[in-house]
Amino acid sequence: MRFGINFFPTLGPADRSAAQYYDECLRLTELADELGYHHVKTVEHYFFPYGGYSPDPVTFLAAASARTRRLRLVTGAVIPAFTHPVKLAAKLAMLDNISRGRLDVGFGRAFLPDEFEAFQVPIDESRDRFDENVEAIRRLWSEEDLLWRGRFHQFGPVTLLPRPYQEPHPPILVAAAFTPASCERAGRNGYGLLLVPSISSRERVQEMLRLYRAARAEAGHDPQKGQIHMSYLAAIAEDGAQARRAGQEQSEHYSARLVDAVASWGRTRSDAYAGYERLVEQVRKTDYWQQLAENKVLAGTPDEVAGQLEAIREWFGDVTVSLQVNSGTTSYEEAERSLRLFADHVLPRLDTTAPAHA
């Protein structure tokens, strides 16, 4: 297994200033680099305390690249539907060069109606736009004199500058929330996967992974490659009860902010998002203690969290895990303590850097 950190801010100006939040995240990123973590990752969201402090992952990761030497920089994810493919391909290629090849690019479809409305992108087109734009970006990275005649964008012949640092391009990952078809497509294309195990049952995640791995194998992609990223809220302390309380605070705060953000789903329906309408209801009835028991939140002593991760490895294989330790309710000191305890006591036991189970 490999371990990194994920920043999914669930706060707004009433909670903590953005300047303070970024400063804390950059300090934690520097620390994670020193402590031997594998990656730093962050989201793209807008307007709401649910993610809204992170509207442009590349901007944050560019600052992070200048403060780190080894960490992989992961977009978790950028949203191709909201940025022109030339623009997105180009700034990611800049970051790949600035970091000398430390970039992994996760792409997401997005799911919040208010975001689609603001960008005037019909939510029903989200899958088609995702597919077209990811492919356009991949080809802008890989080819010169690219002539693109898609449904949503037409351009060229153009040669993107700068060319990516990694050959032929940075590793690509695709975010999948509930949709098994997204996992199959990612596998078929040889891309990695970004999953959110906290919002699905273990069985559903296992089914998604089965489909993903089968599609990879069927399409002839190296079963050893294709990173599978999973993000978890995490709180670790010598005192297990204290860690669990901190985990509860984070988890309930996260759920409340997600409920606010998805509230608009009450009045939106789209065939492209079957099941999302029930998201509000599902998140509202989330029970922290059940989440903890089902290993959807990592909280406890280093030993307890190591035990949780051993179960996760048994269920899902040698996946890449991102710890979410600074969402907005945590103090910097708590977040730093979690990262240090994990690095000292958990990482050495589980960081196999072995190839993923196929």
Next chain:
Amino acid sequence: MRFGINFFPTLGPADRSAAQYYDECLRLTELADELGYHHVKTVEHYFFPYGGYSPDPVTFLAAASARTRRLRLVTGAVIPAFTHPVKLAAKLAMLDNISRGRLDVGFGRAFLPDEFEAFQVPIDESRDRFDENVEAIRRLWSEEDLLWRGRFHQFGPVTLLPRPYQEPHPPILVAAAFTPASCERAGRNGYGLLLVPSISSRERVQEMLRLYRAARAEAGHDPQKGQIHMSYLAAIAEDGAQARRAGQEQSEHYSARLVDAVASWGRTRSDAYAGYERLVEQVRKTDYWQQLAENKVLAGTPDEVAGQLEAIREWFGDVTVSLQVNSGTTSYEEAERSLRLFADHVLPRLDTTAPAHA
């Protein structure tokens, strides 16, 4: 006067790798911060060695912010027509927070037909799009629950996150190449100005400044405020002849790259860009020695360059000057030497940080 550095890359993979170029620029930026320069600035361009290594100024400046403590970070310029106003406002606000208020935002209209074609933005709409998007971004920064019903974009009510660090928002500057009307509008709106004195006669620049300052005064904006940025190719050495040769190499290289990039103007006409059709011809007949004599390139010993700047101050007032020392032909060592010599011998004589002539 105030002095900073401007990165306008005029190189491609055949000249120098992008990773090496960014590394050199970030080292020069760190040095400029230590040496007491005022700002670092960079452009937005695509596809061609003329600027193409800098398709996203914010990505570069975010990395630069993490390596500096005092430098102002200046977009010179970002192009609102090529990025959705929500996206552009949001990532600039992130950078403003990450840098704790060190951001100055220059906006440009763009002028290369191939760029407009790639983004499928009609070049004839460039001024209307510029005006609408700059205003949308200013209001996203300044207001909550903004409802925007423009000609090109409609959104809201939305509240941008993060809010900018500077109140009510980062200083705004507007790029003007030849168009006096752009200067008047910038002055009326209380914005600063980004000028390229090398492509116009002294008299024309003086006329643009006169219109700008008069419009500012007429609209009641503080005549002491409103930065006027001017970028100059610069090469400084103890040996004046050596510096002039280095300046010649840079200048002729820059002109050749601009000719390539604007070649497509030979087949494009737009009422919105009167005079641009003659740009190729004008750039082709550029004579370096005449440019040097007219103080459109800064090259020579520290004394000689100080003399050039004294003339510039007499002509244009206490403007903010950006030195362009690393365009693609210069070695890192030459660029560093220019920055050091300027800081040691020229900056102390001319860095007045006095208010601009009104």
